[in-house]
Amino acid sequence: MRPWDTDLTGIELPETRFSRVVDQALTVIGRAASWLWVVLLAVIVVNVTLRYVFREGRIELEELQWHLNALAFLIAMAYAYRVDAHIRIDLVSVRLRPRLQVWIELYSTLLLLLPFIAVVLWFSFPFVAHSWSASEISSSPGGLPFRWLLKAVIPVAFALLLLAVASRLTRMWAYLTGGPR
Amino acid sequence: RPPGSAGTPVATISAEGVTERIHWRVPLSAPRSLPGAGETPRWFAEALDHASGGGVRIDLYDPGEIVPAFAVTDAVRDRKVPAGYTWLGYDQGKIPSSALFGATPFGLEPWAYIGWWHFGDGRALAEGIYARHNTKPLLCGISGPETAGWFRTPLNSTEDLAGLKIRFAGLGGKVMQRVGASVTMLPAGEIFQALDTGVIDATEFAQPITDKALGFSRIAKYNYYPGWHQPFSATHFVINLGVWEALPQADQGLIETVCMASVGRSLGLSEFQQAPVVAEFPELGVSASYFPEEVLRVLESAAQEVLDEEAAADADFEAVLDSQRAYKAVYGEWRRLAYLPKDF
Amino acid sequence: MTGAEILALLMIVAFIGLVFSGYPIAWVLGGLAVVFTGFAIIFQVDFAIPTNVDWFYTSMTVDRIWDVMENWVMVALPMFIFMGVLLDRSGIARSLLTGFARLLGPVRGGLAITVTVIGVLLAASTGIIGASVVLLGLLGLPAMLEHGYDKRLASGTVCAVGTLGILIPPSIMLVVMADRMSMSVGDLFLGALFPGVLLGGLYIVYLLVIGWFKPGHAPAVRSEPMTLRAAWDLTLAVVPAALLILAVLGSIFFGLATPTEAAGVGAAGALLLAALKGSLTRKVMAEVVEETSRTSAFIFGAIIGAVCFTLVLRGLGGDELIERALLGLPFGPTGIVVCILIATFILGFFLDWLELTLIILPLIEPVVRTLGFDPVWFTVMFAVCLQTSFLTPPVGGALFYLKGIAPAGVDLPVIYRGVVPFIVIQLVGLAIIFGWEDLATWLPAQAYGFR
Ligand code: NA
Ligand code: NA
Numbered sequence: 001m002r003p004w005d006t007d008l009t010g011i012e013l014p015e016t017r018f019s020r021v022v023d024q025a026l027t028v029i030g031r032a033a034s035w036l037w038v039v040l041l042a043v044i045v046v047n048v049t050l051r052y053v054f055r056e057g058r059i060e061l062e063e064l065q066w067h068l069n070a071l072a073f074l075i076a077m078a079y080a081y082r083v084d085a086h087i088r089i090d091l092v093s094v095r096l097r098p099r100l101q102v103w104i105e106l107y108s109t110l111l112l113l114l115p116f117i118a119v120v121l122w123f124s125f126p127f128v129a130h131s132w133s134a135s136e137i138s139s140s141p142g143g144l145p146f147r148w149l150l151k152a153v154i155p156v157a158f159a160l161l162l163l164a165v166a167s168r169l170t171r172m173w174a175y176l177t178g179g180p181r
Numbered sequence: 182r183p184p185g186s187a188g189t190p191v192a193t194i195s196a197e198g199v200t201e202r203i204h205w206r207v208p209l210s211a212p213r214s215l216p217g218a219g220e221t222p223r224w225f226a227e228a229l230d231h232a233s234g235g236g237v238r239i240d241l242y243d244p245g246e247i248v249p250a251f252a253v254t255d256a257v258r259d260r261k262v263p264a265g266y267t268w269l270g271y272d273q274g275k276i277p278s279s280a281l282f283g284a285t286p287f288g289l290e291p292w293a294y295i296g297w298w299h300f301g302d303g304r305a306l307a308e309g310i311y312a313r314h315n316t317k318p319l320l321c322g323i324s325g326p327e328t329a330g331w332f333r334t335p336l337n338s339t340e341d342l343a344g345l346k347i348r349f350a351g352l353g354g355k356v357m358q359r360v361g362a363s364v365t366m367l368p369a370g371e372i373f374q375a376l377d378t379g380v381i382d383a384t385e386f387a388q389p390i391t392d393k394a395l396g397f398s399r400i401a402k403y404n405y406y407p408g409w410h411q412p413f414s415a416t417h418f419v420i421n422l423g424v425w426e427a428l429p430q431a432d433q434g435l436i437e438t439v440c441m442a443s444v445g446r447s448l449g450l451s452e453f454q455q456a457p458v459v460a461e462f463p464e465l466g467v468s469a470s471y472f473p474e475e476v477l478r479v480l481e482s483a484a485q486e487v488l489d490e491e492a493a494a495d496a497d498f499e500a501v502l503d504s505q506r507a508y509k510a511v512y513g514e515w516r517r518l519a520y521l522p523k524d525f
Numbered sequence: 526m527t528g529a530e531i532l533a534l535l536m537i538v539a540f541i542g543l544v545f546s547g548y549p550i551a552w553v554l555g556g557l558a559v560v561f562t563g564f565a566i567i568f569q570v571d572f573a574i575p576t577n578v579d580w581f582y583t584s585m586t587v588d589r590i591w592d593v594m595e596n597w598v599m600v601a602l603p604m605f606i607f608m609g610v611l612l613d614r615s616g617i618a619r620s621l622l623t624g625f626a627r628l629l630g631p632v633r634g635g636l637a638i639t640v641t642v643i644g645v646l647l648a649a650s651t652g653i654i655g656a657s658v659v660l661l662g663l664l665g666l667p668a669m670l671e672h673g674y675d676k677r678l679a680s681g682t683v684c685a686v687g688t689l690g691i692l693i694p695p696s697i698m699l700v701v702m703a704d705r706m707s708m709s710v711g712d713l714f715l716g717a718l719f720p721g722v723l724l725g726g727l728y729i730v731y732l733l734v735i736g737w738f739k740p741g742h743a744p745a746v747r748s749e750p751m752t753l754r755a756a757w758d759l760t761l762a763v764v765p766a767a768l769l770i771l772a773v774l775g776s777i778f779f780g781l782a783t784p785t786e787a788a789g790v791g792a793a794g795a796l797l798l799a800a801l802k803g804s805l806t807r808k809v810m811a812e813v814v815e816e817t818s819r820t821s822a823f824i825f826g827a828i829i830g831a832v833c834f835t836l837v838l839r840g841l842g843g844d845e846l847i848e849r850a851l852l853g854l855p856f857g858p859t860g861i862v863v864c865i866l867i868a869t870f871i872l873g874f875f876l877d878w879l880e881l882t883l884i885i886l887p888l889i890e891p892v893v894r895t896l897g898f899d900p901v902w903f904t905v906m907f908a909v910c911l912q913t914s915f916l917t918p919p920v921g922g923a924l925f926y927l928k929g930i931a932p933a934g935v936d937l938p939v940i941y942r943g944v945v946p947f948i949v950i951q952l953v954g955l956a957i958i959f960g961w962e963d964l965a966t967w968l969p970a971q972a973y974g975f976r
Contacts, residue, residue: 034814037607041796044604044789048782051380055344057363059354062597065785069603070594072818073825080822085929093547094936101547108548112556116833119559123584127591130255134275139251140366141354147274154590206577214706214890247836248585249592256588261581368597371700371783374714379780396712 011098013171022167023082026160030079036072040065059142067150074153078160081168099176106172109165117162124155199234203432207239210250210267211416214243216390217454221322221416221447222266228439237432239264257419258315264420269307269318270351276314278497282307284411285505286352286484291323291413291448293512298415302504307417310497317425321418321440324388324451326408329472331376331392331401332383336472339479348372348384352487353410359483376401385410388451389458404462404469409480416447526846528574529565533843536561540834541875544919551823554830558583558837565841578840589832593825597785598700603821604788608795609660610816612769614809615799620762627746627759634736634743636672637682638729640665644686645725648693658687658926659820667932675742678735680935681943684923685728685950688915691878692908693721699908701882706890706904712969716901717908719964724909724954731950765801769794823929858896862903865889866910866955873914878922881911905965906958913951916944 015023047061093101130136131148138144207226211218222241229237244250253265254272269276270283281288282303289297297303298320311318330347343361350366358364367375367384375381377400384401386392398404418440425433462469472480492499526534536557543553562583565576593599611617632638640661647657661683669679691698694714703713736743773791776782782790799805838844854864872881886907893903915923918941928937958964 030818031811031815034811034818037603037814037817038810040600041604041607041789041792044600044786045793048776048786048790051346051363051365052781055346055363057346057365059364059366062366065600065789066595066597069600073603073821074594076818076822077826080819080826083819085819085823092545104546105548108543108546108552108556111560112543112548113552115559115563116552116555116830119562119580119583119833120555120586120590123587126259127587130258131275136275139271139274139351141349141351141358141364143366150594151591154587154594245589245592247582247839248588249595251595252585252588252591256585259581259584261585261588367783371598371785374777375780375783378777380783394708 011101011175013102013168014174016167016170016174019167019171022163026078026082026164026167029160030076030082033072033075033079036068036075040068040072043068059138059140060144063138063140063144067144070150071153074157075160077157078164081161081164102172102175106169106176109169109172113165114162117158117165120158121155121162124151124158128152128155199236201236201238202233203237203239203428205239205263206242206247208242208244208246208248208253208256208262208265208267210244210253210265210271212243213241216394217324217388217451218391218416220450221443224446225266225321225418225439225443228442229436232439233432233435237435241266254314254316254419257421260421260423263424264418266321266416266418268414268416269419273351276310276497277491277495278306278310278501280352280491281498281501281505282318282415282417284351284414285502286356286410286488287481288412288505289509289512290516291325291415291451293508293516294413294415295320295323295444295448296512297505297508301508306497306501306504310501311419312422315422316419317422318417318419319437319440320415321443322416322447323444324414324447325412325455326406327385327388327411327414328392329405329408329410330383330385331397332403332405333376333379333401334382335403335468336383336405336476338473339476342476342479345383346381348375348381348386349410350385351410352484352491353385355487356410356480356484359487360479373397373400388414388455390454393458398462398465398467402467404467406469406471407477409472409477409484527842528568528572529576529578529841530843530846532561532564532568532576533838533841533846536834536838536841536843537875541919549823549826550920550925551826551830554827554834555586558586558830558833561837561841565837576841578837582840583833583837585836586833589836590829593828593832599825601785601788602824603817604792605657606659606820607813607817608788608792609663610813610820611792611795611799612660613663614813615795615802615804617765617769617795617798617802624759624762627755628763632733632736633740633745634732636665636669636674636746637678637732637736637743640669640682641686641725641728641732644689645693645722648686648689648721648725657690658684658923659930661687662927662930666927666935670932670935672746673741673744675739676935676939677943678742679943680927680931680940681945681947682728682732684916684921684927684940684944685947686725687927688912688923689721689725691915692717692724692912694718698878698882698911702886702904702908706886706900708900708904712901713904713908715969716905716965718968720905720909720954720958723957723964724951727950727954728947731946765798769798820929824926827925852892858898861892861896862898863959865892866906866959869907869910870913870917870952873910874917875920878911878914881914899962899966901969902958902962902965906955909951909955909958913948913955916948916951918944 043061043064047058047065050056050058050061093104096104128148128151131151136147138147207222209219209222213219213223226239226241229239242248247262248256250267251271253267254269256262257265268283269279272279288294294303298307304320307318330349336342336345339360342357345362347357347362347364348367349357349362349364354364354366365381367381369386372381372384372386373396376384376397384397386395386397389404392398418436420436428436459469488502492502540553540557543557544550546553562578562580565578566580568574568576569579643664644657644661647660666679666683669682670676690696694717696714696717699713699717732743736745769791772794773787776787776790777784781787796805799809850868854861856864869881890900893900915921918924921944924937924940924944927935927940931940
């Protein structure tokens with residue numbers, strides 16, 4: 001069994017009405033965004049061919065490579081959270097009772113993950129705003145314009161992650177209280 | 182703001198019994214260990230410490246230790262750090278004219294830039310532009326020309342420029358594109374191997390002493406001059422405007438004076454350091470030579486076109502460029518008359 | 526010790542403690558940075574203890590996340606993952622391994638040796654640790670388990686061999702180190718080549734010994750006698766995959782592409798081979814891209830968490846704390862180098878290569894130069910220590926990456942126990958390089974010194 005087949009290591013969490021909707025949406029977004037890797041691959045091949053065969057360097061294509069990479073991995077973070085692919089050291093925790101494991105997960109989420117998301121979200125807004133108001137572009141010769149657009153992926157990605165976290169929180173709560181499924 | 186925050190740590194007493202008035206975190210845009218570019222901020226920090234008897238201290242941070250190299254000015258603007266030591270050209274994505282404060286293709290010689298900064302319009306222009314970004318730049322270091330690049334094969338004529346795969350940053354890169362070269366912006370860490378295996382035919386990076394430390398002289402045997410794209414490289418101490426205005430006059434004066442000392446010292450260092458490196462090139466099998474005049478002329482006219490286009494797109498860029506050009510036009514005749522010709 | 530430094534120490538302790546809660550390290554790292562920023566502000570405001578960390582300072586996390594986004598070299602990571610997953614899902618990896626294994630036939634431990642050989646070849650094409658471990662894990666682990674290998678031996682082999690990628694050039698770690706040490710990247714690449722191959726050789730010797738004394742742990746793969754037909758099948762299986770590795774290595778060595786781009790070229794090659802094999806269905810492609818997303822996301826997630834953590838740790842003076850501990854040593858030059866390496870090895874239990882390279886290396890660089898040691902020799906040994914840090918529990922990148930993709934039954938305790946013999950081999954390799962300086966310094970001198 002792959003780690004993303006369960007919600008936590010070996011524990012099935014009940015779904016809630018909120019989580020069903022959110023998780024469905026995140027899965028669709030995550031799967032769609034995954035195809036960016038194929039686009040990235042194509043851009044690399046085109047760039048190498050242009051430079052080696054036609055002796056024509058395209059800095060736009062070079063920048064497009066890391067633009068696509070950044071976009072794809074940031075968007076994938078929420079999807080990876082949804083399918084629980086983020087790496088865990090479950091050396092000790094797998095030996096604990098499932099309920100205790102879920103309590104630990106709940107408190108860790110509230111005390112560690114949510115504050116982290118809050119800080120990144122909060123400070124990414126001025127970061128994007130400055131870039132937007134200065135009409136920031138690439139400083140490389142022939143580089144790409146609209147840098148604020150790529151910078152805006154940070155708050156978007158962390159907002160998606162926040163949604164994924166909210167969904168998991170409702171599911172953990174449902175598990176712990178045995179409430180509505 | 183809490184007391185003793187990132188900008189202004191709580192005061193302590195130095196060994197000399199002086200109260201520590203300033204203790205700042207200062208991020209750099211070039212690592213401290215880099216020969217040349219890394220030495221000047223190190224000296225600057227020591228000199229401030231000594232001159233103030235321990236009352237004014239700055240802790241330097243390499244690029245990436247707290248902020249990335251390109252984000253130094255941003256961090257200062259938002260007062261995440263009170264000041265930074267950087268090459269202003271890194272701001273050109275947001276402040277196009279900043280490129281001209283860092284280096285201008287076919288621009289002024291370093292000492293002429295110092296003159297333009299302090300006695301011409303330079304300083305007022307830079308302060309006006311950077312005030313809009315809530316920062317104050319102090320000219321705090323300058324070095325002579327970079328090399329025009331390391332080539333795997335000789336460059337004999339303008340035909341050799343066509344399709345030349347070269348790594349080239351900034352405005353110079355735009356010029357190279359215009360003359361038909363295939364320009365790439367490989368990250369610093371990938372240049373060496375790309376040059377060694379032939380992914381690129383040539384690269385520009387910095388001054389000879391830095392380039393030698395990076396190993397370019399071992400794999401690309403044709404080293405070209407003059408440093409047309411960067412006749413001077415100026416570095417600045419950038420301070421948050423609010424922080425600067427709140428400083429007592431004595432400390433403002435101290436920082437400005439040490440910066441001026443740093444400018445003179447760094448220019449001397451840069452001239453002193455390159456000479457022996459270039460002198461040992463024949464021994465290493467490196468052929469260091471001047472571009473053919475034909476090539477230089479083509480680059481020059483392309484450079485003026487690129488600069489004109491940038492000026493058309495940005496009013497600040499136009500103002501700075503016009504001022505530099507006007508000064509260079511007057512200065513040129515003096516330079517021609519007063520200095521010895523090159524072969525004397 | 527100042528109040529801030531006590532916080533820094535507590536931060537490290539809290540990290541080590543919380544990591545074992547089973548919560549993802551990405552969020553433990555990022556979360557602790559935020560929580561300790563809060564503590565630092567409380568220290569300052571309520572107790573007037575200076576800490577020099579506040580929200581303004583911690584907000585630089587965003588600039589540092591952008592720095593990770595902007596890093597072109599990291600584009601290689603998802604591309605090598607894509608290549609690995611595709612080789613796995615299209616069945617190419619399986620035919621390659623079984624083909625190779627058949628060639629090695631009756632040799633006990635032959636399959637693990639095959640993985641090692643493929644791993645060394647991969648190491649010469651990528652410098653990113655997560656990618657090689659994931660690729661080898663997807664390629665070799667299921668095959669070894671299927672043929673009755675001991676789970677610990679199999680997972681230990683994959684982890685150890687996977688980490689060679691960061692030692693054998695090209696390597697992003699060596700690039701960063703050369704930058705920190707102000708030395709030529711080329712020198713360091715060449716300096717690390719023989720030590721890297723030496724370690725690969727030591728692994729093979731160990732696998733042969735295990736195969737000989739404990740055949741149950743590394744059984745010979747039973748195979749039918751070599752017929753002409755079987756030889757043809759083998760050729761069919763091996764040739765395309767070998768071509769693929771050649772495409773990656775070749776595009777680097779013949780100047781077609783940078784290591785970053787070579788990753789993309791390799792991924793495209795894998796796509797082509799899968800298409801030729803007729804196994805490139807839409808379903809397979811969807812699985813491949815989704816798995817690439819999942820794996821890339823958790824690696825980049827951990828990087829982003831670490832980027833925030835080290836910012837705050839450094840702000841609290843954690844780096845100076847480590848510096849003082851190292852420089853206060855009462856030993857002679859060789860003793861100091863040995864101590865530095867031991868300390869690096871121990872710090873490597875908890876920290877990863879980037880922290881160690883960014884924090885420790887600049888601190889000890891002047892010491893090493895003053896003591897008169899060859900910087901290439903020292904840096905290569907430092908690099909071997911950091912490579913080992915990927916293998917040492919509790920925090921070892923290779924262990925987590927493998928855990929993330931391992932089949933059921935291969936959990937962390939199994940992996941932890943599996944890497945122990947390989948950590949011993951690392952130390953043996955380190956001792957050899959320490960005693961035989963030429964291993965690291967001869968090649969750079971030959972290649973560039975007299976040109
Ligand atoms: Na490698
Ligand atoms: Na470790």
